[in-house]
Amino acid sequence: MNPRTRAFLQLPQGAESFYLEEAQRHEEILQHMRILFGQWGYLPVQTPVFDFYDIYRPFLDVHARETIYRLVDREGDLLMLRSDVTLFLAKQIGMIISHRDLPIRVWYADTILRHQDEEDISKNEFYQVGAELIGKSGSHADLEVLLLLFRSLETLKLTDYQIHIGSREVFNGCFDALDEDNKLKLLQAISLRDFEKVHTILEEEGFEDGKTAFFCRLFSSIGTLKTLVPLMQEGKKEGFLTYQTEKALQQLMDTFSILQTLGKEDLFRLDLSELGGQGYYTGIVFQAYKEGVDAAFASGGRYDNLLAHFGFSAPAVGFSIMLRKIEGFLPKEPVINQKTPIPITDSDFITAYRKAEEVRHKGGIALLGGTSHG
């Protein structure tokens, strides 16, 4: 094939464009998010499109390293394109704020760029909208972020979804004694719900049978307080839970119980197999799923140690939504009322211009010279 033909007909893997009505809808959705985030006291932030690779390297797993785009700048330093807004944001936050400003609330809406294999080319992971609450620890901050996620989805009129909540702290509490290698293997096995492997790892680590079986049940169960409370009682009675684990479990249940009181029980599930895709999570973690969407469309959690890596120690919690994954599921009518354009067909340009201005002045949409695409 003529190389120019390919360049004309295709975008490079990982790139995306959208236009006209679709782009307008996208803008309207963002407009709604802008208003909502503003009402909650969140300020917008923009992150750079590329930054030095080395500073982010410790936070990129093998898969992330394979999919990011890297380039070399004029001084020979290795750069990476923005593949995860939270990560780029963490460094910016470290640079721009000091302790007396805390807590701060920020939100962002940005494209992310990473390579997608032919096999997962339609994953629609190009656009992240999210919010971060920085400088506040504890369950009230966790709840604020969970409820802001819920309100964002409600604003977009998304239906039939569920947010699964887990806790990295519970996991760490249970398996702190394991060496890093086995801890990582265990984390992956639990995330992939491969409980035969979990069983094998714990057995090899010398966990007694009862304790192994208990941990398999604890981390595989999905449900509400009705599911988790008896498990916690059993763990306490049998002495399977450390003080740290018990505290983390209690905090998770307190958080859920408040969601329940607010009448949101149906939208949330307690699911300890949720451990967060990113290595930097330290506390609560969550992902949102929807019928017909091929992967989690929103995710987030608490990351209390990430900012310290960039020279600024503060607890933080946040979420991001892969907006393009759900745009197709939002109600067809525009989120903001869109008026029908009025064509102004007068042949005299001055008359047509004046009429059009009149229409616009009254809040309408006027098209000079007729049809919208003419």
Place this chain on the structure above:
Amino acid sequence: MGNNPLTLALPKGRLFDQAIQYFDLHGLKISVEERKLVAHDEKGLLQIFLVKNSDLPTYVAHGIAGLGICGSDVLHESISRFFRLLELPFGTTRMCLAARADQNPQAEKHRLKVATKFPRFTRNYFHSRGIPVEIIKLNGSVELAPLLGLAPYIVDLVETGSTLKANNLKVIENLENIVVYLIANPAYYKVHYPQVDRFIELLRNSA
């Protein structure tokens, strides 16, 4: 969400008949009309898509089918991540390194040239053991490669070994036992977990 049938991709080829028999044993009667690629079980529990073995992970990764029946040989070749919900009691086989019967196995240990249908598995297997490997990707009749001189070694599935023997080849090493799993798209499982868990219970219990 609860009442729609679960969507399941079944591979055409070596596992298909065994899967149908296995479901039959658990009270799920599945009849597939000739040439049709979509089927149901009689209870209306499952909607079944028949897909090419090697395409199955793609269908499940995109959520077109929420569940699938798939050997670990095929899973190794996919970049997607799945929940392996249940190990199934059929279709087990071996992934082997084989060569001509008269090949001296020590001769090229430092660098292998291998023809295979499973390039990702082969690369990962040998690289994780520190052995450089040059891979030639084939789509079938891999046994021909050593005979015609394309590559001295092959990595392929070996069930009885009779095909190898008939072509004057021998197994040099068993690389991995291949197991068949019920897999799930992770997001599909999270949305449908009560229904999927009931399905797994049915498969576990009523044998």
